[in-house]
Amino acid sequence: MMCDYCTKHGAGERWYQNARNYSNELAFSGPVRDFCESYFSREVPAGPDGFTSIVERISQPINLDEKKHVDARYSNYLHHQVVTTHEAKQVLEIASRQTDEHERAVVRLPCICRYVAYGGDKDLRCFGIAFSDTYTRRFPDYLGGKHQYVSAEEASNLLEKWSQTETIVHAVSALGVPYIGMLCNCDMQVCRPYIHHQRLNIRSPWYKGHYTVKVDISKCIGCGNCEEICPFGVPDIDPDTHISIIDSEKCHGCGVCTNHCDEQALKLIEHSRQSGY
Incomplete structure (x- = not known):
């Protein structure tokens, strides 16, 4: 959409x-x-x-x-x-x-x-x-x-x-x-x-943009950098898995977190928003 x-x-x-x-x-x-x-x-x-x-x-x-x-x-x-x-x-x-x-x-x-x-x-x-x-x-x-x-x-x-x-x-x-x-x-x-x-x-x-961020759970180490750096406060670190969780509808698709992830665990992907832009 x-x-x-x-x-x-x-x-x-x-x-x-x-x-x-x-x-x-x-x-x-x-x-x-x-x-x-x-x-x-x-x-x-x-x-x-x-x-x-x-x-x-x-x-x-x-x-x-x-x-x-x-x-x-x-x-x-x-x-x-x-x-x-x-x-x-x-x-x-x-x-x-x-x-x-x-x-x-x-x-x-x-x-x-x-x-x-x-x-x-x-x-x-x-x-x-x-x-x-x-x-x-x-x-x-x-x-x-x-x-x-x-x-x-x-x-x-x-x-x-x-x-x-x-x-x-x-x-x-x-x-x-x-x-x-x-x-x-x-x-x-x-x-x-x-x-x-x-x-x-x-x-x-x-x-919001036409992209969202996907987390590669095989690379994410739960460092919390994305949580700290996101301008919109979207990422959360799961307390049990210690993996970043990013709500694709709340994510603005700016890519700030992907540009600053040392583990390259975050990737921008195209996203058709269901709850509007």
Whole structure:
């Protein structure tokens, strides 16, 4: 079972594998143009936001009007979905193929979630892709500026490095559904789409990916590293067998645990979710 965005916008593929969703046609269509001009021209206050944990951020009071507003905004404009490192590299390749040779730029931007929570993002973790550089060149002061323009290959190498040394989660992001204009590399402690998803109990901001993790019980030694490192708190170590247990429906399919398992006991496999994305 594909997610509903794939059904609507995938043309038989996953929606982030459909080249049209990175196209010039969509990038400069009226709704996307209006949203991007508003999004990249606004002033965003830098943090710190005063919260010390994701629990505090998720526990803030809510009201029905806020819930409706946020749900509509993410459903139509800023929908995010988890992808693996391999898929993230494919996204960069597909997006770069839509542009002319001289335009093949990936824009390294400050992550807005880190910017608001911590006061900055010196490593420029999020990528504007496809034609998003058109908007960042027009609004060079977005999130304090300091944008860097790199090739898809350079960006792919950064993804590989970060996936092996950190616990970031890759997510494709629409800048006006279905135009995919961003590839986020998220810190789940401060990721605003995920926090909205959890806090408001709405699906639109944050979808799980199309993969889950399978445990090879012949290799797992019950070290607990996956339990400690998972950004979503999914793995449990069975107290009797001392083997990692991963609920395939709760797993987001990000691959963080597989990238950091010294025993190579964890493997990403494709998964059709029965309880939704």
